[in-house]
């Protein structure tokens with residue numbers, strides 16, 4: 550909280566413009582939602598990223614919120630449109646993969662942070678055109694065969710699935726490669742990154758720290774692949790309550806004796822570690838079966854049969870491996886000169902370009918009705934349509950719907 554620069558207070562008092570540039574050249578926008586006016590723009594603390602400040606009219610005070618997520622870098626200006634729980638930011642003159650952003654102000658994620666902090670918080674999430682299929686979360690006790698099943702899936706459908714490479718503080722096994730099986734990490738480094746909000750979930754498992762970074766899941770989705778996460782039950786519970794929509798599968802052993810045999814035969818753990826994993830297995834199986842986290846329970850008795858069942862529930866039976874889907878099917882370029890309006894869940898972007906003879910206009914319609922994901926990760930599910938190009942007269946808005 551603090552004193553506001555005079556020009557901002559004046560401008561807000563004169564006219565709280567919803568979504569449009571405060572003053573030409575200031576590169577700031579104001580968006581009012583309820584009692585709060587979000588002033589977005591300008592660089593903070595020399596980092597060249599976009600700053601956010603809030604004027605709370607019920608208190609008559611300025612608030613400096615805690616800002617989560619990767620902040621967008623400054624551009625030559627931007628437009629802002631309120632979607633009530635978040636503000637859509639369209640950066641002018643930015644590259645096509647950097648022009649759509651969301652400042653979340655009242656989403657589930659932001660409310661959770663506000664509750665924890667006891668102060669105002671907002672979160673940035675980058676917008677991505679197009680969709681990917683729901684990630685697949687696979688959990689189960691150590692030695693049940695999760696890794697084996699995942700390897701079979703990735704081998705048969707290499708272009709369809711991508712593995713979320715977790716971080717862990719445990720030591721690598723003989724054949725394990727850093728960055729492929731895990732990101733092997735120092736505990737202090739991982740703890741700092743968790744504190745910085747870089748992890749979707751994390752848990753202490755068998756005495757080591759494991760976690761899924763936001764980036765681990767996003768890089769797979771960016772490649773247009775379906776992400777597979779091999780995480781424990783605590784991690785699955787965290788993902789279940791996050792903004793990531795996924796399918797949750799729990800893999801069970803046919804018996805504890807068979808589980809012990811597989812762990813011993815694998816030969817990757819010391820006796821002490823094997824005993825610890827077996828002790829934890831009973832509780833994991835109990836939680837996996839009863840917790841309502843999981844959509845499906847698979848018994849891994851006969852490996853081939855279990856793999857067939859896994860493929861069936863992922864809709865892959867009799868399926869031929871398909872080429873990867875492009876995450877962003879199409880793209881558009883947002884010119885410097887444009888204006889933005891909103892009709893229901895459609896954002897109408899009016900692009901103006903001056904040619905030699907006459908001014909021509911293009912309309913782009915951005916559909917925000919099926920947004921998916923969000924902070925601390927990217928926001929997907931955005932679709933757009935180039936509605937038309939015209940050089941004279943006005944296109945009535947009714948033609949857009």
Ligand SMILES: Nc1nc2c(ncn2[C@@H]2O[C@H](COP(=O)(O)OP(=O)(O)O)[C@@H](O)[C@H]2O)c(=O)[nH]1
Nearest residue numbers: 691692715751752754759760761779780781784
């Ligand atoms: N919560 C969470 N658990 C993880 C993550 N990565 C791996 N695990 C779980 O940690 C446990 C131990 O994994 P690992 O050391 O590879 O041993 P393994 O399961 O016996 O092969 C397993 O239950 C994994 O599913 C992660 O990113 N988050």
Ligand SMILES: Nc1ncnc2c1ncn2[C@@H]1O[C@H](COP(=O)(O)OP(=O)(O)O)[C@@H](O)[C@H]1O
Nearest residue numbers: 691692693694695696697811815849850851852
């Ligand atoms: N259905 C099965 N029958 C017999 N052995 C199996 C079966 N599934 C996996 N295994 C073996 O059990 C061991 C543990 O499997 P792994 O995939 O490493 O388990 P997890 O990743 O769940 O810890 C491996 O040696 C693997 O070859």
